[in-house]
Amino acid sequence: MQIRDILILLKEEFGKSILKDEQLRPNRALIRINPDNIVDVAGFLFTKHGFRFIIASGFDSKEGIEIMYHFMHDESGFILNVNVVLPREKTEIESITPLIAGANWIEREMMEILGIKFINHPQPEKLLSKDNWDEGVYPYRREIKEV
């Protein structure tokens, strides 16, 4: 499979939910999707097309709280980055853990470092900070310069 092929397939399947698609380099691509479609897109890539979920990187940008889900197609050697932007006033997104067990820890980590709520996460507990961290303080938000 070529990187172009998967971008075409994604546009055919999800149409207007794909807000942006870009091939950045020969083996890297970026798509921005509507946050409501994350489970469908992750299922399409992971279950139907054999992509491996590497990890997701959460960060605070000018546009809001963003998550970059990194998927890799091992046989073809390319990485597809799936980006979603969550408005600051409603940092909620559907969890992909019921679909991909490997996403369990990273979603819990993003929950405690960035304050993103993952709906339907099977185990929504803190992963790293446990009980000794103040509620509502999210260290990877832009307002926090140094911890």
Next chain:
Amino acid sequence: MVKKTIIPVGPYHPLQEEPELFKLYCDGEIVTDIEWETGYNHRGIEKLSESKTFDQVFFLVERICGICSTSHPFAFANAMEEIGEIKITNRAKYIRSIIGELERLHSHLLWVGLAGHFLGYNTVYMWAWKYREPVLDLFELITGNRNSYAMFLIGGVRRDIPDEDINKIQKILNDLKPKLDLIKGAVMDDPILHLRLKGVGILTRQDIIDYCAVGPTSRASGVPGDIRRDDPYAAYDMVDWDVITAEEGDVFAKAEVRILEMYESVRIIEGCLNGLKKEKEGDINVKVKNIPPGFGTGHHEAPRGEVFHFVLTDGSNSPVRHKVRAPSYTNIATFKKSCVGQTISDATISLAAVDPCYCCTERMVVLYDANTAKPIMNGLELIRLCQKKTETLKQKHIF
């Protein structure tokens, strides 16, 4: 009410070299569920990285893990070179691959030794750690350090391998090969290890896919992913080597994959040494002016699997966001599959079989008074205490 027996392993346990807590829920001798608690050593490296310049980040990420201390700089360099669209010289590519493979050799030898120790097979432990020493000597010869090599920078490497050293390195490798045969024989031909490890801690192909496991853990279950071949970087597509896989998914298969991989590492290093002879000495880095705004995703096949770095830049000289995913982050989660249904005695080697590295997985230490919950010592005070103690020792022993 159903009563459950919980066997705690950790947070401090003689079997483990780093702090973590495993709760084994048991019914008699059988483990029925397992839970893992971490965060005992969370150092906030990703956040710290945002306050460093790109050149400083290399030294920071090198300290994420003492064993894969070159894997993190490797993946970070790949990510940065992707953002800056920087092409490095062939000589730098060969040197990078040599360092990467030497690290795999020392790390796999370390694991074989530890696994032997966990099983009570201390001959393998002694041999593996003894023959790991020449590999560390090689590191000292090439980089000047036995650990934390400080070899990487954006656009190349910091030190060259002089042509006169190539034969010395080849000689140490030639001496190492019969030792690898010795260790291979001691593990793979030992009937007791066959009985002890076969059928223990099995991970199926589907478990690997579901938990997104990587590295020797996945290759031992017949999932042939290897970043060096799938998305080639450095000199991995310029030399001949093979990806080692096994189908069984048990602890024995993981040992087999790691032992046979050591031979491939030697092959890669030899190929790179031959390649070095054809390249001009001293041509080890390219000048990098600035890093444009954007993001980069760099990865490297570390001894334990894929190390992944995501770096977001804004045109300044430090990262805006730096995400690090160490291989143990995905591999440790497979415990749910490999340990449940096994006996307690099998759980320990199943835990050790993924070669877990907790330092990588969690990345400030504050001491709290247990009664008042107030901090009693911060990092700086701890350093001062160490300096004071060193001073006392110096006076006592008149250095």
